[in-house]
Amino acid sequence: MYKIESKDVNLYYGEHHALKNISLQMKANTVTALIGPSGCGKSTYLRLLNRMNDLIENVRIEGTVLIDNKDIYARGIKIDELRKKVGMVFQKPNPFPKTIFENVAYGLRVNGISNKSYIEERVTRSLQNAALWEEVKDKLKKSAFELSGGQQQRLCIARALAIEPSIVLMDEPASALDPISTAKIEELIYELKDKYTIVIVTHNMQQAARVSDRTAFFYIGEVVEYNDTKEIFTNPKNQRTQNYITGRFG
Amino acid sequence: MKKILSYIFGRIITVLLYLSGSVTSIIVVLIVIFLFSEGSGLFGKKPTEEGFIMAVNKTNNVKHLDAEQIKLIFDGEITNWKKVGGRNDSIILFRMDNITDFFTEEQRENPDSVIKLLGENYERLPQCISRVVEANPGIIAFVGKKYIDKNFAGKELKIDKITISDFLFGKLWFPTAHPVAVFGALPLLLGTFWVSIFAILFALPLGLATAIYMAEVAHPTVRNILKPVIELLAGIPSVVYGFFGLVVVVPFIQNTFNLPVGETALAGSIILGIMALPTIITISEDAIRTTPRSMKEASLALGATHWQTIFKVILPYSSSGITAGAILGIGRAIGETMAVLMVTGNAAVIPHTLLEPVRTIPATIAAELGEASQGGLHYEALFTLGCILFIITMIVNLAVEIISSRNKRVAS
Numbered sequence: 001m002y003k004i005e006s007k008d009v010n011l012y013y014g015e016h017h018a019l020k021n022i023s024l025q026m027k028a029n030t031v032t033a034l035i036g037p038s039g040c041g042k043s044t045y046l047r048l049l050n051r052m053n054d055l056i057e058n059v060r061i062e063g064t065v066l067i068d069n070k071d072i073y074a075r076g077i078k079i080d081e082l083r084k085k086v087g088m089v090f091q092k093p094n095p096f097p098k099t100i101f102e103n104v105a106y107g108l109r110v111n112g113i114s115n116k117s118y119i120e121e122r123v124t125r126s127l128q129n130a131a132l133w134e135e136v137k138d139k140l141k142k143s144a145f146e147l148s149g150g151q152q153q154r155l156c157i158a159r160a161l162a163i164e165p166s167i168v169l170m171d172e173p174a175s176a177l178d179p180i181s182t183a184k185i186e187e188l189i190y191e192l193k194d195k196y197t198i199v200i201v202t203h204n205m206q207q208a209a210r211v212s213d214r215t216a217f218f219y220i221g222e223v224v225e226y227n228d229t230k231e232i233f234t235n236p237k238n239q240r241t242q243n244y245i246t247g248r249f250g
Numbered sequence: 251m252k253k254i255l256s257y258i259f260g261r262i263i264t265v266l267l268y269l270s271g272s273v274t275s276i277i278v279v280l281i282v283i284f285l286f287s288e289g290s291g292l293f294g295k296k297p298t299e300e301g302f303i304m305a306v307n308k309t310n311n312v313k314h315l316d317a318e319q320i321k322l323i324f325d326g327e328i329t330n331w332k333k334v335g336g337r338n339d340s341i342i343l344f345r346m347d348n349i350t351d352f353f354t355e356e357q358r359e360n361p362d363s364v365i366k367l368l369g370e371n372y373e374r375l376p377q378c379i380s381r382v383v384e385a386n387p388g389i390i391a392f393v394g395k396k397y398i399d400k401n402f403a404g405k406e407l408k409i410d411k412i413t414i415s416d417f418l419f420g421k422l423w424f425p426t427a428h429p430v431a432v433f434g435a436l437p438l439l440l441g442t443f444w445v446s447i448f449a450i451l452f453a454l455p456l457g458l459a460t461a462i463y464m465a466e467v468a469h470p471t472v473r474n475i476l477k478p479v480i481e482l483l484a485g486i487p488s489v490v491y492g493f494f495g496l497v498v499v500v501p502f503i504q505n506t507f508n509l510p511v512g513e514t515a516l517a518g519s520i521i522l523g524i525m526a527l528p529t530i531i532t533i534s535e536d537a538i539r540t541t542p543r544s545m546k547e548a549s550l551a552l553g554a555t556h557w558q559t560i561f562k563v564i565l566p567y568s569s570s571g572i573t574a575g576a577i578l579g580i581g582r583a584i585g586e587t588m589a590v591l592m593v594t595g596n597a598a599v600i601p602h603t604l605l606e607p608v609r610t611i612p613a614t615i616a617a618e619l620g621e622a623s624q625g626g627l628h629y630e631a632l633f634t635l636g637c638i639l640f641i642i643t644m645i646v647n648l649a650v651e652i653i654s655s656r657n658k659r660v661a662s
Contacts (some may be wrong), residue, residue, distance in 0.1 A: 001476065050549070050551060052547065052551065055547070057470075057544075057552070080550075080553045080555050083526045083550065083551055083552065083553040083554070084552075084553035087551065087552070088547075088551040090544060090548065090551075092544060094542070094545060094547070094548045095548075096545065096548065096549070096563060096567075097566070097567060098566075106549070106554075106562070107552035107553060107554075109562075110549075110552060110554040110555075111553060142405065156548070159548075159552065160551070160552070163552060163553060187452060188525065218553060246629035
């Protein structure tokens with residue numbers, strides 16, 4: 001059984017056909033990397049999984065997306081419930097203009113949790129899981145904006161982990177960061193795999209190769225090749241995949 | 251040749267721009283200097299006409315009175331010297347016109363004795379006044395200096411000069427009262443304050459709700475219709491608002507609360523609130539719309555509903571913009587003249603409820619400047635009010651400036 005499964009998904013932005021017949025399956029506790037040149041639809045696909053695309057006007061979606069075998073586009077699905085299950089980390093760190101503690105606690109509070117000690121415990125655990133605890137434990141009451149970019153991004157990961165999702169979507173989480181912060185995030189992704197199913201969009205081939213179990217290569221709205229990461233990088237079946245990963249275009 | 255011409259042309263343009271900039275600045279500075287030089291003349295002056303004095307009996311131990319006390323004495327509201335720090339004796343008012351009241355009936359009945367006492371051409375009036383003042387221990391007399399005898403048997407009572415604190419905290423505004431004018435601006439300050447505060451209490455929730463609706467809820471087509479309509483509100487002349495208030499709001503208040511008159515602070519607040527709405531809505535809406543998309547997405551991605559996102563992320567993020575809008579709205583309310591003048595009833599008394607007439611500072615200036623003689627005390631007092639208004643609006647604008655600059659810092 002698959003954790004995430006999409007069948008013949010088509011997505012249109014008005015007239016523009018952005019995703020064409022995408023069928024992908026992802027197993028629980030794996031890391032799937034989505035790679036491909038800009039505008040190929042990989043971010044769009046990622047945002048399909050927590051229905052972030054709903055915010056954009058004139059979007060039309062066909063096909064089915066199943067998470068835990070449930071159609072997330074079926075009628076009567078509560079979007080906020082879905083998003084609690086499917087966390088997301090964005091390209092640019094986007095902490096709220098609140099304290100470090102409140103940033104992580106936000107997801108709990110909007111879920112109606114008000115037990116103070118419980119919130120404290122979850123915040124601590126999330127910061128530990130995001131490998132940020134040691135750096136911020138003495139300044140939880142300080143503004144999140146005082147952190148460095150890499151720390152902010154790990155804070156955003158901690159924030160996503162606090163509501164205990166089972167899936168974490170990452171949209172180029174390290175693209176705005178320096179190499180050291182990037183290494184820390186990658187390490188983190190590797191560790192998080194035990195508990196979460198991770199889908200990560202990346203422009204960085206090495207990153208995809210390092211962190212992911214499976215890789216999907218997107219090209220102009222289509223999935224050209226989807227296979228084990230090792231296979232894709234050592235023995236791509238498709239010529240376009242090969243061209244892309246060897247840096248001949250993209 | 252062409253080069254030189256274009257150089258000269260460029261120079262002329264530069265000089266013109268420089269001139270217009272400096273002329274504008276000079277005009278603004280001159281206006282402020284004019285305002286303050288006219289307005290500051292009031293303080294340190296006696297609130298009575300030149301050439302008149304206040305005289306009392308020699309035995310009276312009261313040394314000086316302030317304008318408010320004199321006003322109350324001559325209105326018959328203070329009738330005993332005890333109330334103003336003197337001995338227990340009732341106050342007898344003396345004005346030049348009623349000097350004959352102090353004659354005996356016999357003297358009064360007989361024209362000859364009146365002439366004898368006052369003289370053919372009132373040349374004996376000074377002695378007569380002196381005698382009257384001497385004879386009545388409780389007397390207070392307001393007389394011209396030229397009628398004071400060399401051997402005047404009474405003593406001159408000092409009238410307190412007008413001070414800033416008298417002006418700001420005085421409870422009576424009677425700029426044309428006789429014998430002394432009373433300039434207590436507290437009723438006007440409170441009137442302005444009440445009308446503005448309640449205007450904002452009424453306009454802020456409504457304006458904020460509209461701004462949230464337009465920025466976050468409304469369909470783009472609805473928003474595209476609504477926004478120009480609301481901006482149009484700002485373009486309606488204030489006298490039209492005043493007219494609307496007079497014809498619609500005032501009778502409505504009068505009937506609803508069963509009042510003798512509908513021209514009340516409440517009517518002013520409602521009209522001012524409506525007038526402040528466009529400012530509040532436009533600025534708040536802009537602030538709400540500048541909330542970064544990434545903030546909203548972050549909140550939604552954590553399972554927050556749209557409304558939770560609005561209240562927990564968008565509103566806090568745009569709070570400084572909303573505050574700036576509210577303060578600018580207050581600023582407009584404080585300075586507004588015409589509409590308020592038309593609907594508030596203009597009674598310069600300290601309001602106790604919203605359902606009483608009040609008078610604001612701008613309305614006072616507009617209503618009274620025409621009847622104040624140039625250079626007189628009343629005229630100067632109105633300029634002092636203008637200075638106060640200027641200071642208040644300057645503080646308001648400074649507050650907006652500070653808040654929005656803080657906003658910029660946070661955003662960057």
